[in-house]
Amino acid sequence: MADRVHPSAKPNGNATNIAAGAGAAVNPKAAAKPPQFPPPAAKNQMYNPNRIPYRPTPTAYHRHNRRRCTCRRCFCFCCFWSLLLICTVLLLAAIAGAGFYFLFRPKPPAFSVSSLKIIQFKLTTTSDDTTHLTVKLNLTLSTKNPNKKLIYNYDPISLTVNSNSVLLANGSFTGFSSGPNNITIIHSTLSMASQVLDADSISSLKSDLRRKNGLPMKILLDTMVLAKMDKLKSKEVGIRVTCDGIHGRIPTGKTPAVASTTNAKCKADLRMKILKWTF
16 A cells, blocks of 8 residues: 655745745735834833833831821921910010009119218238228118009118228118108118238228328118018019218217218119029
8 A cells, every 4th residue: 555645734934935035036015024113111111211110109108207297297386386375475474564564653762871970990000011901980871762652671781881992891781661652761880890901902092091082982782672562572682772972081089080972872773693693
């Protein structure tokens, strides 16, 4: 029985190529391939090649930003209300102070020097070439409360008498209360026993004693005062009274020398203490 040859199911590649070559030779236009277009993704890249692809943000980053914004908002909220509260309190205090001032018209107390007598003034030099100063003074002051409704309560008063930068004598006076439109007389004895002076103080005193008007003297009063009206009371405030324009001479014998107080003027200043500093 003779063998039968069956043709292959697959076309022969060489034959196809030959046929295609033949066809191309016969009709080149028909053999040309259609134009190839880029895919959509490539088209987008060609349209904006520098575009950064979208990447979703992690949830933790969003939570962190949200927490930061919330803390900052709370801090700003607290600062705003704190400043508003402080401004409101200051405004109310200013309104209350202005109302009190225009309603009662408070006036500071007035001081004046009535008389100053120099009972003793002695400069002595010892064997060791040290100079000692001994002074005794009698001082009379008057203070007036010019207010109609306010009462001034004074703590004990510290008195000091200076001549330029030299301390002459010091003393004190008990506390008292000065009613409305009241005048209070202050009598005090000031003294200094055997105070050792340096060379500058000695030369300053001797040159001042040779003046025509006599020795210039300044009186200082330091105390605390409290203002009271009915049931209202203020806090105690420091006050310093400076009386200047006084001149005196050394007494001769046992007769006291009366200092000139015609041109004496007293000025009262408030002294406020903040921490360790006094103004």
